[in-house]
Structures are given as structure tokens and as C-alpha cells.
Amino acid sequence: MKKIADVLHQLGLEDQLIQEIEQVGRQITVATEQLLIAPGMQAREMPLVLSGTLRVMREDAEGREIFLYYLEGGDACAMSISCCLGTQMSEFKVIAESEATLWMVPMVQIDNWMAKYRSFRKFIFDSYHDRFDEMLNTVDSIAFMNMDERLMKYLLDKKQSSGSFVINKTHEQIAQELNTSRVVVSRLLKKLEREEKIELHRNRIEVL
Amino acid sequence: MKKIADVLHQLGLEDQLIQEIEQVGRQITVATEQLLIAPGMQAREMPLVLSGTLRVMREDAEGREIFLYYLEGGDACAMSISCCLGTQMSEFKVIAESEATLWMVPMVQIDNWMAKYRSFRKFIFDSYHDRFDEMLNTVDSIAFMNMDERLMKYLLDKKQSSGSFVINKTHEQIAQELNTSRVVVSRLLKKLEREEKIELHRNRIEVL
DNA sequence: AGTGGTTTGTAACCATTGTTACCAAGCTTA
DNA sequence: TAAGCTTGGTAACAATGGTTACAAACCACT
Numbered sequence A, B: 001m002k003k004i005a006d007v008l009h010q011l012g013l014e015d016q017l018i019q020e021i022e023q024v025g026r027q028i029t030v031a032t033e034q035l036l037i038a039p040g041m042q043a044r045e046m047p048l049v050l051s052g053t054l055r056v057m058r059e060d061a062e063g064r065e066i067f068l069y070y071l072e073g074g075d076a077c078a079m080s081i082s083c084c085l086g087t088q089m090s091e092f093k094v095i096a097e098s099e100a101t102l103w104m105v106p107m108v109q110i111d112n113w114m115a116k117y118r119s120f121r122k123f124i125f126d127s128y129h130d131r132f133d134e135m136l137n138t139v140d141s142i143a144f145m146n147m148d149e150r151l152m153k154y155l156l157d158k159k160q161s162s163g164s165f166v167i168n169k170t171h172e173q174i175a176q177e178l179n180t181s182r183v184v185v186s187r188l189l190k191k192l193e194r195e196e197k198i199e200l201h202r203n204r205i206e207v208l
Numbered sequence C: 001a002g003t004g005g006t007t008t009g010t011a012a013c014c015a016t017t018g019t020t021a022c023c024a025a026g027c028t029t030a
Numbered sequence D: 001t002a003a004g005c006t007t008g009g010t011a012a013c014a015a016t017g018g019t020t021a022c023a024a025a026c027c028a029c030t
Helices: A004-010 A015-024 A079-085 A107-116 A118-144 A147-162 A171-177 A182-194 B004-010 B015-024 B079-085 B107-116 B118-144 B147-162 B171-177 B182-194
Strands: A026-030 A035-037 A045-051 A054-059 A065-071 A093-096 A100-106 A198-201 A204-207 B026-030 B035-037 B045-051 B054-059 B065-071 B093-096 B100-106 B198-201 B204-207
Touching (some): A004 A045, A015 A100, A015 A107, A045 A079, A045 A107, A054 B118, A065 A147, A079 A107, A100 A107, A118 A147, A118 B054, A118 B065, A118 B079, A118 B107, A118 B118, A147 A171, A171 A182, B004 B015, B004 B045, B015 B100, B015 B107, B045 B079, B065 B118, B065 B147, B065 B171, B100 B107, B107 B118, B118 B147, B147 B171, B147 B182, B147 B204, B171 B182, B182 B198
Antiparallel strands (some): A035 A093, A045 A100, A054 A065, A054 A093, A198 A204, B026 B100, B035 B093, B045 B100, B054 B093
16 A cells, blocks of 8 residues: 555655644545545545545535546545635545545644645645546536437446446446436347447446 | 725735835736637746636547636635645646736746745635636536536526626537537527526526 | 246326427617 | 528427336345
């Protein structure tokens, strides 16, 4: 597993800043499918992903959900910041897609570092930009694509982020993340199998 | 029309910063339906809306469009910043929804002010947060709502932002912003009229 | 091996949205 | 007023996706 200092170094942060982040933060480990942030929660720390993957979902009033994007090694959940600068609340649900290690940074430090370190400003802004970009991507999917295309994109994204051709999810889980029904997912997965793009097994999908 | 200093003052910025912004920026006026930013453009200035409304749209490769959000008095197009900090390009299309006056701030100054003024950092972050929030709203609409609900929400948002019950758009224009077809919009508008939520005229819709 | 729960496959049907086609109403300009 | 364009109304049909129902396959546990 990577150390926090290595990750921060790769992000291009100054050594002095890295030391400060090391001093005031703490490392935590979260288990697969563990809930990290739920709508309405007030964050006091900004999570920085050291290893593993977090899944960021949007949830509406009736409990329907939709997948937005993944956070992976080196990514910060920068959206938490504006939760704290204002007194606004989280509008997401963040769940561990796999076991993950996180570096939790106290929010109170953020503004200091923003004033002090150019590299930190760049890091946070890039982070915002990347998230925004992924949101646009999500909008593209749900606005312009049919469910079969969205499903294939979902599988490819998952393959990309996990680095594995094998996806261990049930049709029901996938249906929830795409905000559709299990029957529809099964139907379309079968179609993708007939097109020889994937192979179906119980609890497992292989991308070809 | 409001002066730039007044607008900035209302945003809670320091007097010294306001002076700097006044010195280096320039004011422009854009006509209704004028294109401000197109996908692939590189922004060198950040627009700040003094009066009027800008419409921010997402456009895909095939030219299909979808409405994301409005920018109004006091709003900054903060997304332009990350275009410039990195060397990334605009992923939006920004159009004047009405005649608008803008204060254009050179990007080169932004980082200075971020380091120097706490109020500026807060302004930019709030701006990012607000835009992100509106994006989530858009995602909610297209992910969870049917076209008739989206249409009604669209009309109410437009009423809200323009401050007028009267909406001067053709069914074709609305169809483009919602990424659907004119026939569908006409059909659903007629339904809304029968439900006495709106009144239809040529080139004009009244929200009741 | 048998029981019970979970997961997947499939059919039939419905609702919503998209498409094509055509006409009528309204505006503009000659 | 006539011609031509833009805008809006409506019908008929197609495509996509959502719902209900049921059965089969698979797994875990006894």
C-alpha cells in the first residue's frame, strides 16, 4: 500500500505542505460497501483516497439512486469542502466500491493551505474540475444514450477503474446504479452476451 | 444598471479587491441569443454577470443539446477558471438568454487574488459549489423525472429566472433545450394547458 | 439429498417517448 | 389580398423501457 507522502508527492505538492498534511491528518480503512457519506451529513474532514475505490451516487427523495463517478487513488472528495466553507450539507452518498484506505484531512486547515500553497490551490481546483467533468459525462450518458449503451459504458468504466475484466455485481445492483429495473438489466445484458461483448455468470460478468 | 463595484460589494468582497477588479477588467454587452462560449474554446477571461441571464448548455458530438443552468446577476462562470489553470478547454456552450452585461476579468489575476483575499476564495468556491449543485439538480431531472414533469420544471425555472410569467419561446426551442422533439413538447404543453397550469399562444407561454 | 433463499431468464403487457406525416393558424412581405 | 414561411395541433405508428408474473438455475446450510 502507498504511503500518504508518496501519493501527495505524485500530486505535485510541496514538501512542506506534505509534512503539514501528514501531521494533522489520520488514516482510515473502509470495508467494501461501507457507507462513508450520506445525504444530509456534515463533513468535518476531507477524504483523500490512498487506495481502493469510492462510489459516488446521487439519491433522490424517493430513495432512487444514480451512479455519478468513482474516486480512486490520488482523488480528493473536494466537494466536501464547500460543505464546510458554507454550512451546506452533503448532497451525495459515498460508498466504498472496494476496500479502501483514506487520508482524512481536517477542514479547518484547508483555507490556510489554500492561501499559503499555490500547488494546493491547483490541486483543489483540478479536483473540482475533474469531478465536474465526470458529472458532465454522467449527464451525457443519461441525456443522450439508450439504456443498452449506458449499460455497456457502465461495464467498461467499471473495468477501467478496477483494472479487471471481471465484474462481481448482481443484475439487481447494476439496475440500482443505473436507476432502472433488474428485468431490464437482465434483458440488455443477455443482448450484449449474444453480441459477444460480455459473458454472463452468476454474480459475475466478464467483459470481452 | 448596476455598477461592477456594487455587485462585488454585495458579494462580500473587500474594498481593495474590488478596486483591483475594477482596474483590470472590462465591461461588455451581449445581445440575446449571442454565443459567448462554444465547446473547444479557450477562455482568457472569466465572465461575471452584472445583469441579464446566460444559458449554459451541454452539447454532444452529434450536436444534440441539453440545458444545464442559468447564470444571473452576481454569478461567475467559475468553470472557466479550470479551463485556464490547466490548459483544458470549455466543455460548454454559453449563450445569452437575454441581453446581458458582463464584467470580464483576466484569468492571470485569479491566482493572485486567490492567494491574497479570503473573500475571493470563498466567492470562487461558493460559485463552484452552486454550479455543481445546479448540475446535480439537472441530473435529478433527467434521471428521475418524466418529460411532462421536466417540462413543467423548465417553465417554472424560466419563470423564476426571468421574473416573468410570460415565456417567449417556440416549442421547437424548448424541445432543443430538453433534448426531445417538437411534437413531444407540443403534446405535453397541450396537456399542461388542459390541466390549467399554463396558457398557450404563438411564440408565448403564460405560466398560471 | 432436501429446504430455502438468491439470482437469472423470459414472456406478456403497458406506459412513455420518438417519428412521420399532414394540416391549419398566424405572421411577413410583396 | 396572395404567396410563402414559421409555428403549432393531432393522428398513427414504432421503439424503448418499466412492470408483473413465473420458472429455472444456483448456492448455502442442514
